[in-house]
Amino acid sequence: xxxxxxxxxxxxxxxxxxxxxxxxxxxxxxxxxxxxxxxxxxxxxxxxxxxxxxxxxxxxxxxxxxxxxxxxxxxxxxxxxxxxxxxxxxxxxxxxxxxxxxxxxxxxxxxxxxxxxxxxxxxxxxxxxxxxxxxxxxxxxxxxxxxxxxxxxxx
Amino acid sequence: xxxxxxxxxxxxxxxxxxxxxxxxxxxxxxxxxxxxxxxxxxxxxxxxxxxxxxxxxxxxxxxxxxxxxxxxxxxxxxxxxxxxxxxxxxxxxxxxxxxxxxxxxxxxxxxxxxxxxxxxxxxxxxxxxxxxxxxxxxxxxxxxxxxxxxxxxxxxxxxxxxxxxxxxxxxxxxxxxxxxxxxxxxxxxxxxxxxxxxxxxxxxxxxxxxxxxxxxxxxxxxxxxxxxxxxxxxxxxxxxxxxxxxxxxxxxxxxxxxxxxxxxxxxxxxxxxxxxxxxxxxxxxxxxxxxxxxxxxxxxxxxxxxxxxxxxxxxxxxxxxxxxxxxxxxxxxxxxxxxxxxxxxxxxxxxxxxxxx
Numbered sequence: 275x276x277x278x279x280x281x282x283x284x285x286x287x288x289x290x291x292x293x294x295x296x297x298x299x300x301x302x303x304x305x306x307x308x309x310x311x312x313x314x315x316x317x318x319x320x321x322x323x324x325x326x327x328x329x330x331x332x333x334x335x336x337x338x339x340x341x342x343x344x345x346x347x348x349x350x351x352x353x354x355x356x357x358x359x360x361x362x363x364x365x366x367x368x369x370x371x372x373x374x375x376x377x378x379x380x381x382x383x384x385x386x387x388x389x390x391x392x393x394x395x396x397x398x399x400x401x402x403x404x405x406x407x408x409x410x411x412x413x414x415x416x417x418x419x420x421x422x423x424x425x426x427x428x429x
Numbered sequence: 430x431x432x433x434x435x436x437x438x439x440x441x442x443x444x445x446x447x448x449x450x451x452x453x454x455x456x457x458x459x460x461x462x463x464x465x466x467x468x469x470x471x472x473x474x475x476x477x478x479x480x481x482x483x484x485x486x487x488x489x490x491x492x493x494x495x496x497x498x499x500x501x502x503x504x505x506x507x508x509x510x511x512x513x514x515x516x517x518x519x520x521x522x523x524x525x526x527x528x529x530x531x532x533x534x535x536x537x538x539x540x541x542x543x544x545x546x547x548x549x550x551x552x553x554x555x556x557x558x559x560x561x562x563x564x565x566x567x568x569x570x571x572x573x574x575x576x577x578x579x580x581x582x583x584x585x586x587x588x589x590x591x592x593x594x595x596x597x598x599x600x601x602x603x604x605x606x607x608x609x610x611x612x613x614x615x616x617x618x619x620x621x622x623x624x625x626x627x628x629x630x631x632x633x634x635x636x637x638x639x640x641x642x643x644x645x646x647x648x649x650x651x652x653x654x655x656x657x658x659x660x661x662x663x664x665x666x667x668x669x670x671x672x673x674x675x676x677x678x679x680x681x682x683x684x685x686x687x688x689x690x691x692x693x694x695x696x697x698x699x700x701x702x703x704x705x706x707x708x709x710x711x712x713x714x715x716x717x718x719x720x721x722x723x724x725x726x727x728x729x730x731x732x733x734x735x736x737x738x739x740x741x742x743x744x745x746x747x748x749x750x751x752x753x754x755x756x757x758x759x760x761x762x763x764x765x766x767x768x769x770x771x772x773x774x775x776x777x778x779x780x781x782x783x784x785x786x
Contacts, residue, residue, distance in 0.1 A: 281538040284545075288523035288557050289537075 283423040290348040291416055297409030298344035298358060302337060304402035305365070309333050311395050312372060320379060320386045329372060336361065340406070347409060350417040355410040362406035365399045373399070431493050431506075431583035431616050432458050433479070438488035440474050440640075448474040450640045452488070456584075459614040465627040466637035466663070472620045473588055475637075479618060480509050480586050492583060508577035509586040512593055514569045516561040516576075523548075523557040526575045540579075547578040550612065551605075567598040574609065587619040591626060603629060624664050628652065636660050654771075658778040661709050661771065667736060670715075670747045672708040673775070676701045681708050685742025686721060688767065697783060698772060706781065709771035712736065712750035719766025723747060725757040737763060 312329070315321055339361060346354030373395040376387035387395070438452040449471040456462050464472040477483040479490060481502030490498045497505050516525050523544060530540040548554045551571040561569055570590055577585055590606070591599045607630055610617055621627055627634050628648040636643045636651060636659070643663075644656040655661035655669075662668040674681035674688065679695045681688040688708060690698070698706060715723075721741055729736040735755040738748050749765060757763060772781040 278538055281541055285537060285541040288521065288541075288544075 283419055286350070286416060286420045286423070291350050291413055292348065294347035294355075294409040294413040294416070295344045297405045297412070298340050298347060301358075301361075301365075301402040301405035301409070302340050302344075304398045304405065305333065305336055305340075308395050308398035308402065311391060311398070315387070315391075320376065320381060325372065325375075332368075336364075343409075347413040350413065350420050352414060352417050355413045355417075358406045358410035358413075362403040362410070365403035365406065369396050369399050432456065433584055433616060433618070434489075434491040435475070435479065436489040436491065438475065438478060438490065439486045440471070440478060440483060441486040448640050449478070452642060454635060454642075454645065456616060456618065459616055461610050461615075461617040461619060461630060461632045462635060463627040463631035463633075464618065464620045464635045464637060465622065465624055466643075467622060469639075470637040471640040472622075472635075472637050476509075476586055476588055476618055476620045479584075480507055481505050482509075505584075506582050507584040507586055508580045508582035509588060510570075510573045510577050510590050512589040514561070514573045514593075516569060516572055518561055521558055521560060522553060522564070522572050522575075525561065525572055526557075526579055529576065529580055543579040543581075544575075547575040550578065550609065551575050565598070566594045567602045570594065570602055571605065574606070578609075578613070583616065585615050585617045587617065589621055590619075591621070591623070599626075606630060624666065628664070634664075636663060638663075654780065654782065655709075656780055658707060658709070658773050661773065661780075665711055667712050667748045667750065669771070670710045670712065671773070672710065672741075672745060672747070674706055674708050675704065676706045677703060681706060683708070683742065684745055686745065688721070688770070690770075694770065694772075697781060701772075701774070701781065705775045707773040707775050707778075709773055710747075710767050711769070712748045714767055714769040715747075715749035715751075715765050716768050717751065717763065717765060719764050721765050721767075723749060723763045723765055725759055725761040725763060727759070728755060728757045730754055730756075739763070 309329070312321075312326075339357065343354040343358050343361070347358070373387060373392055377385055377392040379386045433456040435452055435454040435456075438449055439447065440449040441447045452475055454462070464475060466472050474483060478485050481497075481500065485498050488498070489496060492505065517528065520528065526544045526547060527540045530543065544557075545554070548557055551574060553568065553571055553575060556564060556568060556572075561572065564572065570593075573590070587606070591602055594602060603626055609615075610630075619630060631648055633645060633647055634651050635645050638659050644651055644660045651660055651664045655664060658671060662671060672683050674683040676698045679690060681690065723737060723739040723741055725737055725739045727738045729738070732754075733752070735751045735753065736748060737751060737755065737757055738746070741747050749763070773779065774781055
């Protein structure tokens with residue numbers, strides 16, 4: 275192991291995992307963009323439903339959970355990586371609930387969600403998921419490296 | 430490290446109050462200079478002028494021969510340690526120490542090496558992941574010093590860094606600063622109002638009063654040969670006894686007491702014959718036995734020493750410091766003599782001594 279790599283590992287003992295933490299916060303930003311786009315829609319007969327109510331509650335839970343994850347991964351805690359992966363999978367799954375369903379539902383002669391909004395919301399959820407996966411993977415790698423480094427120091 | 434020259438520095442505030450008058454000092458490379466004086470004497474203002482936190486009204490400031498009088502603080506390559514530590518409460522100790530280098534966008538690995546080296550010197554390695562609130566006052570002050578060390582500045586400036594610490598911690602941190610100075614061989618300007626700190630830390634002391642430099646010299650010079658009554662009474666604890674006398678018939682005559690003088694002392698005071706002279710006697714220059722009597726008013730046992738406060742003759746107050754544990758009672762008469770005497774001219778307050786001393 276070269277000197278720079280060794281210093282980099284040692285530095286992790288005292289510095290936070292800001293990369294993973296920031297990716298988690300970015301995932302929140304994409305989720306916020308997603309729900310702003312959904313909730314500002316004015317097709318009341320479609321949106322005032324239990325699905326939207328559930329979506330609102332899930333968003334609140336998601337915001338809290340991801341924020342906690344962003345704090346957890348700052349300290350290289352691996353359990354938060356797994357939570358982020360699960361939340362990322364759920365973000366992908368959400369693509370097939372509201373955006374897909376609203377895009378397929380026709381009220382009058384127009385779809386509830388037009389093409390542009392559909393692409394935008396799908397992109398937001400997908401990017402949110404990508405950020406969560408990337409943050410989780412980075413944290414897993416860094417925390418493993420840090421554990422190995424700490425073990426080598428104790429040896 | 431660096432040489433610092435302060436040439437004829439004046440500080441006049443906008444309201445025309447002059448805080449510093451004609452300050453001159455050459456600081457050699459690796460020297461620890463202590464600016465000492467009572468509150469409001471201009472010592473912190475001088476330090477702040479050197480740091481670039483106050484404008485210099487008149488005079489020049491040179492660092493390694495380069496004129497930095499008008500240079501902004503950030504370009505002076507100096508690091509200042511404040512009395513109140515000035516640490517960021519939301520950052521860890523590591524982040525606090527690395528902060529200035531992070532702002533300069535230095536390589537993170539280089540920053541890490543510097544922080545770890547400073548932490549090692551200051552015995553802070555185990556505290557690096559903690560927040561300032563979790564540390565003791567002494568540890569926080571060490572962090573403040575660490576933050577200065579990582580910058581590798583040419584000059585360190587300390588502004589009463591130990592004032593917030595209790596007496597025990599102050600002593601311990603003072604020794605650490607001394608060790609640090611020896612280890613880094615750093616050029617240091619250190620401000621304090623505590624003469625004990627000044628005497629124990631300094632290579633040279635600058636004693637100030639009312640914006641004027643009173644004396645510059647080694648701690649021993651200031652203690653042993655004060656230039657004037659201010660320095661004589663400011664340096665030394667308890668302060669020097671100053672007795673009003675008149676030199677007549679080869680003796681110093683005060684209100685109801687007389688002090689005999691040696692031949693060389695009489696020769697020294699010959700020009701003051703018939704004139705008033707202030708006799709300066711440090712409490713530790715008073716020994717038991719002799720023809721003067723102290724009427725005891727209080728007796729303070731300090732362990733190794735005893736301070737005896739009282740009066741000689743007509744209510745002239747005097748304090749003596751005896752080496753042993755004494756138990757004098759109020760009203761006791763203690764015969765004493767003076768083992769060493771200093772003389773001052775009451776008109777000028779300047780010391781009367783042989784040329785060249």
